[in-house]
Every structure is written in C-alpha cells, then in structure tokens.
Amino acid sequence: KAGVTQTPRYLIKTRGQQVTLSCSPISGHRSVSWYQQTPGQGLQFLFEYFSETQRNKGNFPGRFSGRQFSNSRSEMNVSTLELGDSALYLCASSGGLRSGYGYTFGSGTRLTVV
Amino acid sequence: GNSVTQMEGPVTLSEEAFLTINCTYTATGYPSLFWYVQYPGEGLQLLLKATKADDKGSNKGFEATYRKETTSFHLEKGSVQVSDSAVYFCALRASGNTPLVFGKGTRLSVIA
Numbered sequence: 086k087a088g089v090t091q092t093p094r095y096l097i098k099t100r101g102q103q104v105t106l107s108c109s110p111i112s113g114h115r116s117v118s119w120y121q122q123t124p125g126q127g128l129q130f131l132f133e134y135f136s137e138t139q140r141n142k143g144n145f146p147g148r149f150s151g152r153q154f155s156n157s158r159s160e161m162n163v164s165t166l167e168l169g170d171s172a173l174y175l176c177a178s179s180g181g182l183r184s185g186y187g188y189t190f191g192s193g194t195r196l197t198v199v
Numbered sequence: 200g201n202s203v204t205q206m207e208g209p210v211t212l213s214e215e216a217f218l219t220i221n222c223t224y225t226a227t228g229y230p231s232l233f234w235y236v237q238y239p240g241e242g243l244q245l246l247l248k249a250t251k252a253d254d255k256g257s258n259k260g261f262e263a264t265y266r267k268e269t270t271s272f273h274l275e276k277g278s279v280q281v282s283d284s285a286v287y288f289c290a291l292r293a294s295g296n297t298p299l300v301f302g303k304g305t306r307l308s309v310i311a
Binding site: 089091118127128130133140141143175177181187188189190191192193 | 233
C-alpha cells in the first residue's frame with residue numbers, strides 16, 4: 086500500500102516569504118504529525134492532527150500552523166520565513182492502536198531559506 | 200515530562216562487529232518504545248518496536264528488549280554491515296494521544 090507522501094521534496098524560499106507543505110497519509114490513518122529536523126536541535130515536534138482537529142502542539146511560534154482535511158491530508162504553513170526555518174520537515178501518519186501507536190514517516194520536504 | 204536519552208555518536212565499527220546503542224527513557228505509565236533509522240537523504244523508517252515490558256522487538260538482525268526495571272531499550276546487532284551505516288533514533292510514545300518523543304540520534308558508520 087502507498088506510504089506517506091510529502092510534496093514538494095525540495096523548496097528554496099526567501100526570507101519573509103511564506104510556504105505551504107503538503108502531506109498525504111497512509112490510507113486509513115487519521116493521525117498526522119509534523120516534525121522539524123535540524124542538525125542542531127534534532128527532531129522537534131510541531132503539531133499533530135486527528136480527524137481534522139489539532140490534538141497536540143509543540144513549542145513553536147505562531148508563524149507555524151497546520152490543518153487537516155476531511156480526507157486526512159494535511160498541510161503546514163510557515164509565514165514570514167526566517168533563515169533558522171531551514172530544515173527537513175517530516176510528516177508522519179499513525180494508525181493508532183493497530184500499529185502499536187507507531188508512526189510511518191514520509192521522505193520529508195527540505196526547506197532552504199535564503 | 201517524557202524524554203529519551205541515547206548514547207552520543209558517532210559510532211564507528213568494522214564490518215561484522217557487535218553493535219550496541221544505549222537508550223534510556225523517562226515516562227509515566229507504560230509507553231510504547233521504538234527504534235527508527237534514517238539513511239542519508241531520506242525520512243525515518245521504523246526499525247522495530249515494543250509495546251510492553253519484556254517485549255523484544257526485532258527486525259533485519261537488530262533487536263531491542265523493553266526493560267521496565269531499568270527504563271531501557273538498547274539496540275543490538277550481532278554483526279553489522281556497511282549498509283547499516285545510518286542515524287538511529289530511539290523514541291517513545293506515552294499513549295495514543297501524545298506525540299512521539301525522540302532521542303537526539305546516534306550516527307553509525309560501518310567500515311569494510
């Protein structure tokens with residue numbers, strides 16, 4: 086079955102712009118989570134959506150936002166980009182108890198802010 | 200809060216050497232524990248998991264046992280290969296409603 090699909094794979098944006106990243110979870114998975122990965126901070130949790138509702142939120146500024154649609158696809162948006170937002174953004178979906186609460190990750194979107 | 204501590208890397212081993220990557224955790228209750236692997240330029244792949252005490256997760260020759268008494272979930276492999284070179288992340292999820300919490304990762308390099 087298809088895995089988690091993230092688009093685009095690579096992005097280059099200018100400081101001050103905004104960006105939208107997309108994630109399509111595994112069919113039947115209702116939970117989608119987003120993580121930011123940087124060499125210095127490692128994997129940091131951004132937010133989790135379940136059935137179109139934000140269920141958990143990490144410690145990121147309000148410039149980072151997300152949403153989930155009725156088909157479980159999710160988008161995250163970063164406004165007023167800063168150089169420090171350059172990172173690999175990973176999306177993961179979970180099938181809940183059936184999967185032992187584990188996540189399946191996409192390949193990520195590499196965002197470079199210049 | 201919930202947290203995971205894993206050994207600092209990088210770890211460099213010769214092919215066929217024995218691998219141990221230590222992982223300890225802090226959590227309330229009975230979390231599920233995971234090891235993920237990240238190959239260069241890719242996302243994270245689930246390597247193995249354990250959902251209750253004394254469970255042993257295993258996959259591709261890797262093993263880890265959920266030790267409640269020592270709050271540990273150490274990753275082991277009897278004979279590493281060059282293709283095992285990657286970054287390994289230990290993680291926990293306290294419940295179905297909480298996020299997956301990761302350790303900082305351990306980079307493994309295996310040389311022929």
